[in-house]
Amino acid sequence: MNIILSGCCGRMGHQVAEACAAQGFTVRFGVDMKAEPYASFPVYDSFSSQKAEDGDVVIDFSLPSCLDSLLDFCVPSGTPLVIATTGYTPEDEAKILRASSRIAVFRSANMSLGIHVLKLLARKAAALLDGFDIEIVEKHHNQKLDAPSGTALMLYESVKKADSILMTDRTPLHRKRDPREIGISSVRGGTVPGEHEVGFYGRGEKILISHSAQDRSIFAMGALKAALFLDGIRNRPGLYSMDDMIQL
Numbered sequence: 001m002n003i004i005l006s007g008c009c010g011r012m013g014h015q016v017a018e019a020c021a022a023q024g025f026t027v028r029f030g031v032d033m034k035a036e037p038y039a040s041f042p043v044y045d046s047f048s049s050q051k052a053e054d055g056d057v058v059i060d061f062s063l064p065s066c067l068d069s070l071l072d073f074c075v076p077s078g079t080p081l082v083i084a085t086t087g088y089t090p091e092d093e094a095k096i097l098r099a100s101s102r103i104a105v106f107r108s109a110n111m112s113l114g115i116h117v118l119k120l121l122a123r124k125a126a127a128l129l130d131g132f133d134i135e136i137v138e139k140h141h142n143q144k145l146d147a148p149s150g151t152a153l154m155l156y157e158s159v160k161k162a163d164s165i166l167m168t169d170r171t172p173l174h175r176k177r178d179p180r181e182i183g184i185s186s187v188r189g190g191t192v193p194g195e196h197e198v199g200f201y202g203r204g205e206k207i208l209i210s211h212s213a214q215d216r217s218i219f220a221m222g223a224l225k226a227a228l229f230l231d232g233i234r235n236r237p238g239l240y241s242m243d244d245m246i247q248l
């Protein structure tokens with residue numbers, strides 16, 4: 001498979017390039033504003049400056065600011081797109097949804113299978129543990145730009161009820177915890193690739209379900225699996241998730 005790697009000079013871009021080499025995928029070209037080639041594939045500073053090359057699937061680990069140029073390349077060329085970048089605004093989300101009516105888009109804020117299982121377990125626990133307070137804690141390295149993490153927000157979506165209130169900062173408040181609140185606390189430090197814990201706190205007992213990514217390669221391998229999945233359904237536009245991939 002020929003992969004186009006967006007954000008190729010970043011931490012995850014390097015991981016995906018390594019995983020491609022190890023798994024027999026070809027990186028056709030990379031795009032990154034740093035434009036620092038480090039392997040055998042060419043690196044362009046933007047999609048508009050690349051030389052009319054094509055590939056089977058684009059894998060994107062960049063920043064939300066890349067979104068327009070990414071979609072301007074993928075949609076007209078009909079290239080399926082794996083989006084792993086996090087931190088999008090609601091306007092960005094709408095653009096991704098519009099694009100997915102024309103091309104196949106896979107999107108997950110976390111490409112690891114383990115986090116997907118954590119999400120399923122947390123959803124089940126939330127349904128069973130009526131009346132428990134739910135608090136999510138996430139930890140990441142000190143270079144991460146967005147907070148809370150996209151994965152923490154995804155976990156929130158999996159445990160929330162119709163009347164839940166997302167709470168990411170209690171400091172301006174001076175009151176007891178509203179039972180409808182679901183808090184997300186973000187820790188930033190060192191080189192932590194990603195830790196997520198969903199806690200269910202009841203009267204006299206608590207249940208903690210957690211996932212710890214010990215190596216970024218799990219995200220890269222997940223992105224390659226998603227690329228294979230999209231290649232298999234390349235003529236079926238839509239917005240696909242880890243749920244779809246696992247079911248198929």
Ligand SMILES: NC(=O)c1ccc[n+]([C@@H]2O[C@H](COP(=O)([O-])OP(=O)(O)OC[C@H]3O[C@@H](n4cnc5c(N)ncnc54)[C@H](O)[C@@H]3O)[C@@H](O)[C@H]2O)c1
Nearest residue numbers: 007009010011012032033061062084085086109110111219
């Ligand atoms: N879905 C997942 O499983 C998963 C896992 C890890 C990281 N992420 C997300 O992936 C993204 C990248 O993470 P990272 O740790 O590799 O970050 P990083 O900062 O190391 O890399 C981002 C790269 O994108 C490039 N870039 C930024 N703006 C650009 C632009 N306008 N045009 C071209 N290139 C541009 C930067 O030069 C940089 O090399 C983040 O949003 C992060 O949250 C997702």
